[in-house]
Amino acid sequence: MKTSYWLAAACLAASASSFANEGFKPIPVSDQELGELRGRFVMPGRIISFGIVMSSTWRNASGDLIGAATSMQIQSSTVKPQFYVSTIAHTGNGSTPTQGTGNVIGGAGLGSTQGVTQSVRAAGDSNTANNNVGINVTQSSTAPALAPAQGQVLMSGQTISGSNGAGSVAVTSISGGVQMAIQASNNQGTALQQVAQSGLMQNTTLLGSSNLVNNQTLLNVVMNNNLNPTAGASQTLNQLKGLRN
Numbered sequence: 001m002k003t004s005y006w007l008a009a010a011c012l013a014a015s016a017s018s019f020a021n022e023g024f025k026p027i028p029v030s031d032q033e034l035g036e037l038r039g040r041f042v043m044p045g046r047i048i049s050f051g052i053v054m055s056s057t058w059r060n061a062s063g064d065l066i067g068a069a070t071s072m073q074i075q076s077s078t079v080k081p082q083f084y085v086s087t088i089a090h091t092g093n094g095s096t097p098t099q100g101t102g103n104v105i106g107g108a109g110l111g112s113t114q115g116v117t118q119s120v121r122a123a124g125d126s127n128t129a130n131n132n133v134g135i136n137v138t139q140s141s142t143a144p145a146l147a148p149a150q151g152q153v154l155m156s157g158q159t160i161s162g163s164n165g166a167g168s169v170a171v172t173s174i175s176g177g178v179q180m181a182i183q184a185s186n187n188q189g190t191a192l193q194q195v196a197q198s199g200l201m202q203n204t205t206l207l208g209s210s211n212l213v214n215n216q217t218l219l220n221v222v223m224n225n226n227l228n229p230t231a232g233a234s235q236t237l238n239q240l241k242g243l244r245n
Contacts, residue, residue, distance in 0.1 A: 063092025
């Protein structure tokens with residue numbers, strides 16, 4: 001009798017083990033299914049202000065400076081999001097930097113990445129390059145006052161450019177965002193910074209010497225801390241109803 005019990009137990013264990021292996025087998029999840037997952041969300045009306053401030057500058061060995069700055073701020077009263085662009089140009093000591101002779105190979109894939117991409121590639125001496133991203137999240141009962149618009153409005157498909165002894169800068173409206181590109185003179189290198197649907201990119205390539213490059217992006221988010229608790233609970237329950245099935 002005991003033998004039959006042990007045989008039945010062994011069969012149950014084998015079937016349970018087989019079921020467990022099938023249950024924990026990795027299964028691909030489609031993007032559509034991931035997009036419907038609940039658990040990380042922001043309640044409607046919680047974000048009352050969102051802004052982007054970007055700047056790219058290149059200073060060469062002679063002190064010549066070229067660059068641009070752009071900003072955009074969205075609030076509930078904003079009719080249409082717009083980027084405002086200002087070009088930056090300063091003259092140094094009037095001398096001409098030594099022609100860059102460096103050579104950087106590869107890196108073609110950097111232009112097709114998604115998410116946050118930051119790279120600095122250097123083939124010269126005594127260079128300094130910074131790629132910085134900051135996110136500032138605060139809470140308030142009211143949206144901050146809109147800062148006075150500075151610079152030229154960047155229209156869809158438009159490019160705003162400038163140049164001097166340090167090189168040239170071009171700010172272009174791209175799909176879902178803005179791109180800032182610097183081409184340094186005397187083969188000193190290039191800098192590229194963009195915010196678009198594919199994410200944030202900051203790339204710098206240095207071919208000469210004694211250059212100072214800065215790519216800066218700051219995201220400002222203001223969250224409403226004066227929500228109606230009853231309304232908040234109702235929103236949460238509505239989200240949970242989708243999990244019942």
